Amino acid sequence: xxxxxxxxxxxxxxxxxxxxxxxxxxxxxxxxxxxxxxxxxxxxxxxxxxxxxxxxxxxxxxxxxxxxxxxxxxxxxxxxxxxxxxxxxxxxxxxxxxxxxxxxxxxxxxxxxxxxxxxxxxxxxxxxxxxxxxxxxxxxxxxxxxxxxxxxxxxxxxxxxxxxxxxxxxxxxxxxxxxxxxxxxxxxxxxxxxxxxxxxxxxxxxxxxxxxxxxxxxxxxxxxxxxxxxxxxxxxxxxxxxxxxxxxxxxxxxxxxxxxxxxxxxxxxxxxxxxxxxxxxxxxxxxxxxxxxxxxxxxxxxxxxxxxxxxxxxxxxxxxxxxxxxxxxxxxxxxxxxxxxxxxxxxxxxxxxxxxxxxxxxxxxxxxxxxxxxxxxxxxxxxxxxxxxxxxxxxxxxxxxxxxxxxxxxxxxxxxxxxxxxxxxxxxxxxxxxxxxxxxxxxxxxxxxxxxxxxxxxxxxxxxxxxxxxxxxxxxxxxxxxxxxxxx
DNA sequence: CCACAATTTAA
DNA sequence: TAAATTGTG
Numbered sequence: 001x002x003x004x005x006x007x008x009x010x011x012x013x014x015x016x017x018x019x020x021x022x023x024x025x026x027x028x029x030x031x032x033x034x035x036x037x038x039x040x041x042x043x044x045x046x047x048x049x050x051x052x053x054x055x056x057x058x059x060x061x062x063x064x065x066x067x068x069x070x071x072x073x074x075x076x077x078x079x080x081x082x083x084x085x086x087x088x089x090x091x092x093x094x095x096x097x098x099x100x101x102x103x104x105x106x107x108x109x110x111x112x113x114x115x116x117x118x119x120x121x122x123x124x125x126x127x128x129x130x131x132x133x134x135x136x137x138x139x140x141x142x143x144x145x146x147x148x149x150x151x152x153x154x155x156x157x158x159x160x161x162x163x164x165x166x167x168x169x170x171x172x173x174x175x176x177x178x179x180x181x182x183x184x185x186x187x188x189x190x191x192x193x194x195x196x197x198x199x200x201x202x203x204x205x206x207x208x209x210x211x212x213x214x215x216x217x218x219x220x221x222x223x224x225x226x227x228x229x230x231x232x233x234x235x236x237x238x239x240x241x242x243x244x245x246x247x248x249x250x251x252x253x254x255x256x257x258x259x260x261x262x263x264x265x266x267x268x269x270x271x272x273x274x275x276x277x278x279x280x281x282x283x284x285x286x287x288x289x290x291x292x293x294x295x296x297x298x299x300x301x302x303x304x305x306x307x308x309x310x311x312x313x314x315x316x317x318x319x320x321x322x323x324x325x326x327x328x329x330x331x332x333x334x335x336x337x338x339x340x341x342x343x344x345x346x347x348x349x350x351x352x353x354x355x356x357x358x359x360x361x362x363x364x365x366x367x368x369x370x371x372x373x374x375x376x377x378x379x380x381x382x383x384x385x386x387x388x389x390x391x392x393x394x395x396x397x398x399x400x401x402x403x404x405x406x407x408x409x410x411x412x413x414x415x416x417x418x419x420x421x422x423x424x425x426x427x428x429x430x431x432x433x434x435x436x437x438x439x440x441x442x443x444x445x446x447x448x449x450x451x452x453x454x455x456x457x458x459x460x461x462x463x464x465x466x467x468x469x470x471x472x473x474x475x476x477x478x479x480x481x482x483x484x485x486x487x488x
Numbered sequence: 489c490c491a492c493a494a495t496t497t498a499a
Numbered sequence: 500t501a502a503a504t505t506g507t508g
Contacts, residue, residue: 058499059498059499060499061499062499063499199498199499201498201501201502201503202497202498202500202501202502202503203498203500203501203502204497204498204499204500204501204502205498205499205500205501206500206501207500208500209500210500347498347499348500350499381499382499
């Protein structure tokens with residue numbers, strides 16, 4: 001059985017390409033390698049809710065998954081091929097499909113979380129020795145076991161990891177195959193509609209639909225626009241939630257509609273061509289891609305991350321469980337406009353600006369003292385980009401429990417953050433419309449406004465908009481006190 | 489009690 | 500966004 005990303009594909013019959021978080025034709029190494037052999041290619045997607053320890057998709061995930069598959073199926077049809085959809089346990093379904101088409105080779109991109117790795121190993125095990133399996137590394141800049149410290153370990157700190165990655169050679173992107181040889185007959189396929197991935201009554205997906213275009217082509221188009229309009233000035237622009245100045249590649253990367261290697265090369269080539277992009281802006285963008293690799297490095301080399309504090313000192317941290325506070329946070333009704341704007345953006349669009357993710361995360365874990373796992377779970381359920389590595393790593397970062405985390409005692413002041421990053425209040429006004437007529441100087445902290453100002457804007461605190469559910473100063477002191485208990 | 493408007497809610 | 504629920508003349 002062959003292994004590794006440069007391995008030849010063994011066997012001589014049809015090849016099954018098992019697609020997972022790589023729903024694309026461009027820069028997809030196993031797909032390209034399979035097409036290149038000239039042997040029949042069978043692209044397969046398995047919807048697996050049965051294998052143990054695999055995290056179930058959240059609602060927003062499912063919406064994206066549906067539309068991404070629709071788009072991918074169209075792409076394959078355009079190349080004279082056909083995407084096969086099957087539902088069930090990976091270790092049962094993959095061998096079944098291979099048998100059905102007489103395939104003797106299986107190729108796929110590696111996955112890095114424990115649960116998925118177990119499924120992949122179980123599939124390989126179930127296939128036995130008559131089938132050649134080749135695993136590729138198509139979804140990261142580097143395989144996490146290929147970025148080592150000088151002493152042969154793995155990085156727990158971002159900056160040295162980033163410096164090593166910047167120096168490292170990485171593979172060049174591979175173009176989408178121009179076509180695929182068909183098998184004698186394609187395996188039977190489920191109907192996408194039967195997977196029930198879309199919400200029915202009520203259909204809550206309108207806000208998401210308005211905000212996003214799903215699929216490989218949309219990802220490339222959006223990124224081209226981003227390079228034209230936002231790459232120059234990215235370093236400062238990315239921190240302004242009221243501007244549309246981030247790449248918004250996160251869901252496309254999450255589902256693998258575009259690869260990080262492709263983004264890396266496209267951004268570099270663009271900056272090369274247009275000499276006007278300041279190098280610091282390009283660098284900042286590339287470093288965001290490195291953060292994604294760093295998170296996978298943590299997950300793969302030190303996981304699990306969704307459940308266990310990276311820094312075990314926090315295992316005994318006195319988190320509070322308050323259903324009421326958690327629900328107010330989830331609903332965007334904390335009484336802190338910047339926090340509420342973020343939480344409502346998430347609910348409406350399936351996404352939240354990264355700057356604001358930090359603000360709401362700090363508020364949940366430090367002001368409300370609620371366990372970061374609660375926040376992580378909510379994000380997993382509501383984000384279209386909820387990523388097994390980045391979501392967990394970022395929650396541990398903001399909660400202070402992670403590797404190279406924000407120190408727990410660094411507690412964001414939601415008012416200062418709001419004034420600094422949403423200076424004109426456009427972001428708040430967009431997502432918290434009941435405050436839109438307040439003058440900007442009181443918008444960030446409406447409880448400080450005088451009666452007349454509130455009345456003129458039609459705001460009645462406690463009625464049209466909540467009073468703050470907690471006093472930040474007191475909450476800050478309480479958090480520091482709680483931290484004393486575990487800081488040792 | 490209805491017709492329609494306004495508001496809430498749904499992963 | 501749009502269905503479901505609540506409010507109003």
